[in-house]
Amino acid sequence: MKMTFRWYGEGDSIPLAYIRQIPNLSGVVTAVYDTPVGEVWEEQKILRLKQLCDDAGLEMQVIESVPVHEDIKLGLPTRERYIQNYQTTLRALARAGVKCVCYNFMPVFDWLRTNLKTVAKDGSNSLSYEHAALIKLDKNDLHLPGWDESYSKEQLKGLLARYEGMTHEKLFENLVYFLQSILPVCDEVGIDMAIHPDDPPWDMFGLPRIITGEAGFDRLFKALPNAHNGMTFCTGSLGAGRGDLVHLAQKYASRIFFAHLRQIRWVGERDFVEAGHFTGAGSLDIAAVVRALVRGGFKGYVRPDHGRNIWGEDGKPGYGLYDRALGAAYLNGLFEAMEQEEV
Ligand code: DNO
Numbered sequence: 170m171k172m173t174f175r176w177y178g179e180g181d182s183i184p185l186a187y188i189r190q191i192p193n194l195s196g197v198v199t200a201v202y203d204t205p206v207g208e209v210w211e212e213q214k215i216l217r218l219k220q221l222c223d224d225a226g227l228e229m230q231v232i233e234s235v236p237v238h239e240d241i242k243l244g245l246p247t248r249e250r251y252i253q254n255y256q257t258t259l260r261a262l263a264r265a266g267v268k269c270v271c272y273n274f275m276p277v278f279d280w281l282r283t284n285l286k287t288v289a290k291d292g293s294n295s296l297s298y299e300h301a302a303l304i305k306l307d308k309n310d311l312h313l314p315g316w317d318e319s320y321s322k323e324q325l326k327g328l329l330a331r332y333e334g335m336t337h338e339k340l341f342e343n344l345v346y347f348l349q350s351i352l353p354v355c356d357e358v359g360i361d362m363a364i365h366p367d368d369p370p371w372d373m374f375g376l377p378r379i380i381t382g383e384a385g386f387d388r389l390f391k392a393l394p395n396a397h398n399g400m401t402f403c404t405g406s407l408g409a410g411r412g413d414l415v416h417l418a419q420k421y422a423s424r425i426f427f428a429h430l431r432q433i434r435w436v437g438e439r440d441f442v443e444a445g446h447f448t449g450a451g452s453l454d455i456a457a458v459v460r461a462l463v464r465g466g467f468k469g470y471v472r473p474d475h476g477r478n479i480w481g482e483d484g485k486p487g488y489g490l491y492d493r494a495l496g497a498a499y500l501n502g503l504f505e506a507m508e509q510e511e512v
Pocket of ligand 1: 233234271272273279280365429475487
């Protein structure tokens with residue numbers, strides 16, 4: 170495996186020089202953040218990021234995410250232009266040495282939580298999700314982590330209206346259509362597409378979500394068996410949906426290009442609080458997941474996913490330095506132990 174760390178580009182308050190000091194780190198996971206969704210990423214911007222990473226002694230082989238324009242998800246005729254743009258961006262990324270692209274296919278909203286700072290007994294705080302609180306929110310006026318604030322209230326209303334009548338079936342067809350146009354480029358330039366499961370993995374505000382667990386992945390890989398069609402194995406998302414993570418890790422080992430490893434503690438049927446990565450800190454058996462990945466021959470990228478705020482840090486929600494660095498160290502230890510076990 171290759172241990173990586175998410176870095177939000179030059180706007181990130183965490184310097185690459187600090188990231189570099191985390192043991193066993195091969196590189197960072199980043200993106201061009203200032204280009205509107207759907208537009209081509211300028212080669213110069215990609216190369217600038219790469220240069221910064223190179224200078225810090227870190228690789229830039231994984232991009233999270235190249236976002237998919239809503240017209241593609243909606244299946245509108247205008248999707249052709251956005252698909253072409255996506256292809257152009259992929260080619261430029263490949264020229265800069267990128268090997269893996271993480272993306273998702275969730276309509277309108279990315280990951281959602283209802284509380285950014287749930288305080289634990291030890292004084293740390295973390296993100297949490299309470300379903301009853303979520304459904305009370307006004308979907309036309311959201312301010313949540315993971316939610317793109319670039320839409321105005323009016324634009325959001327218009328976008329939601331365009332999704333009226335969208336079914337799971339149609340959304341899946343639109344995903345297949347998108348990948349049918351993207352995967353030939355991946356064949357050509359050697360990029361792996363790693364779809365991120367929907368987070369949380371259930372329909373939101375009446376909008377369908379389709380990559381929510383085993384059935385969705387099975388369907389996707391059956392429809393498009395291309396070897397570049399794979400997944401981001403996110404324990405937090407799949408774990409929130411009560412998926413059998415060990416089974417999934419074993420089953421899909423060859424399709425897992427990227428692993429987001431993090432811990433959650435279930436506190437209700439759909440409610441959860443994010444926790445430190447350690448297996449004993451939550452409901453997910455992170456050690457067993459790592460063992461399953463190693464046994465399955467997993468060779469992809471790993472990153473410690475969401476961390477808590479500890480030691481007085483007030484980091485970007487889920488993406489402070491300290492707890493993610495602890496997570497990386499813990500995960501390194503698990504991989505080392507499991508890999509030795511396998512020899
Ligand atoms: C949240 C992240 C997601 C992820 C996208 C992938 O912390 O895991 O925002 O980057 O869903 O496209």
